[in-house]
Amino acid sequence: MISTLEPGGAGQQLRLLVRRLPYESEVVTLAPAGAGDVPDGVRVHRITTTRDHDPAAVRRLRQLMRAGRYDVVHTHLYRACVQGRIAARLAGVPHVVATEHHLGTETIEGRRVSPAVRALYLAGERLGQVTIAASPAIAGRLRSWGVPERRITMIPKAIDAREFRFDPALRAAARARLGVAPDVPVIGGLGRLEPDKRFDLLIRAVAEVPETVLLLAGDGSARAALERLAVIEGVADRVLFAGAVAHPREMLCAMDVFASPDHTAFGTATLEAIASGLPAVYGSCMPLEERVAARAAVRGTHRLSLDRESLPRALRAEVLCLAERRGRRLPARSAGVRYDADHLAASVGRLYERIGDRPGPRRVIAPLLGYRGRFGRKNSFPLPGGNVRNA
Incomplete structure (x- = not known):
């Protein structure tokens, strides 16, 4: 179950999971029709709501879950x-898991983190069994909110590197559509x-990197x-806004240097970008920073400092390196299997198995609802390969 299936972010992480988990899965989204998609063959239920506290939506969700007789509800x-x-x-669902993809210090998904927002979240958290934090920062924030350590586990975000492999034909087609010459x-x-992504720094930096084009993919x-x-910076003719894209591969193929000036991002x-063979300059990328700390830095990556000159200086250096390579692409690289989609799915699957071995907190609610699980016993949960459903 997810708030929105919009491309990228949490929606993409859910798609990676659904494709790989060895369970029969259905997806529930609270966004209106058209806000993203899921892999073919996966049933999608849409219960539209625009409020955090919506009793009518909760009633519809309860009806859906009782009819579906799910063994696990996994919320995002x-x-x-x-x-x-x-x-x-x-x-009366026996097992409830949540994943927090991004909890800001001041905002969550655009809403201000007020005491009421936090209290509502904590009230619901007590009804689940475990919360997956997508980064150590999110785990720390959950602890600071009052979520017990024993109810938090850290499983980092991941990608499927094969989805981003470089394609010269795709690059040529994208550049032709964007009106960018092949050698620019x-x-x-x-x-x-x-605002928190700090693309304003990138626009200002490009003003100091002549004869280049800046391509921003997103909205x-x-x-x-x-x-x-x-x-204002005098670079309007050199900045292209591609808008939201269903998948970033085409835009990454069109690029020569990737830049992420955000110093708070997971990365x-x-x-x-590096899976697509791009050199990358970044303000924050936890997986790459781990590699640097282990003295195994990934080739063609550079972490930015807080110095305002760091970004334009790094971009100029990468453009010079590009010229020395005569425009040739770097090989595809990765930060290791820990950030691979197969590892993500395996970790979540093991978590399902672990909580399935515990007695679920159903003894109070289940008798009132007269609910019994599909397998005839309370708290029953098959291992992978069995007939299990999770939404």
């Missing part, structure tokens, strides 16, 4: 976590165009402000 993102946990417990160096950024509330900034987009 704040709104789905709040409403899904409540509905699952009311429906393209610096690229990827992600939601929101968001900051787009209009970024377009005005490009005019999924940077992992996608």
Whole structure:
């Protein structure tokens, strides 16, 4: 169950899971039709709601879960976590898991982190069994909110590197559509165009890197402000806004240098960029920083400092390196199997097995609902390969 299936972010992580988990799966989204998709053959239920506290949506979710007789409900993102946990417990679902993909210090998915927002989240959290934090920072934030350590586990975000392999034909087609000549160096950024992503720094930096084009793939509330900034900086003719894309592979193929100036990001987009054979400069990418700490830095990657000159200086250096390579692509690289989609699915599968061995907290709610699991026993949960359903 997820708040929205929009391309990228949590929606992409859910798609990676659904393709790989050895269970019969269905997906519930709280977003309207058209807001993203899932792999073919997966049933999608849409229960549209725009509020975090929506009793009508909880009732519909409870009805859906009782009819589906699911063994596991796995929620993703704040709104789905709040409403899904409540509905699952009311429906007598034996096992409830949540994944937090991004919890900001000041905002969560655009809403301010007020005491009420936190209290609502904690009230629902007690109805689940475990929360998966997608990064150590999120795990720390959950602990600071009051979530017990024993109810938190860390499983990092991942990518399927094969989805981002470089294709010269795709590059040529993308550049032709964007109106970019084959020999023009393209610096690229990827992600939601929101203030905290700091694409404003990238626009200012490109003003100091002549004869290049900046390609921004994504959309968001900051787009209009970024377009005005490009005019103010005198680079409006060198900044291309591609808008939201269903999958970033084509845009990554069109780029020559990838840049992520955000110093708070997990770094999924940077992992996608290096899988496509791009050199990457980044403000924050936990997997690559781990490699640096282990004295096994990934070739063609450079972490930015907080110095305002760090970004333009790094971009100029990468453009020079591109010229020395005569435009040739770097080989595809990765940060290791820990950040591979197969490892993600295996880790989540093991978590399902582990909680399936525990007695589920159903003794209070289940008798009231007269609910018994598909397998005839409370708390029964088959191992992988069995007939299990999770939404």
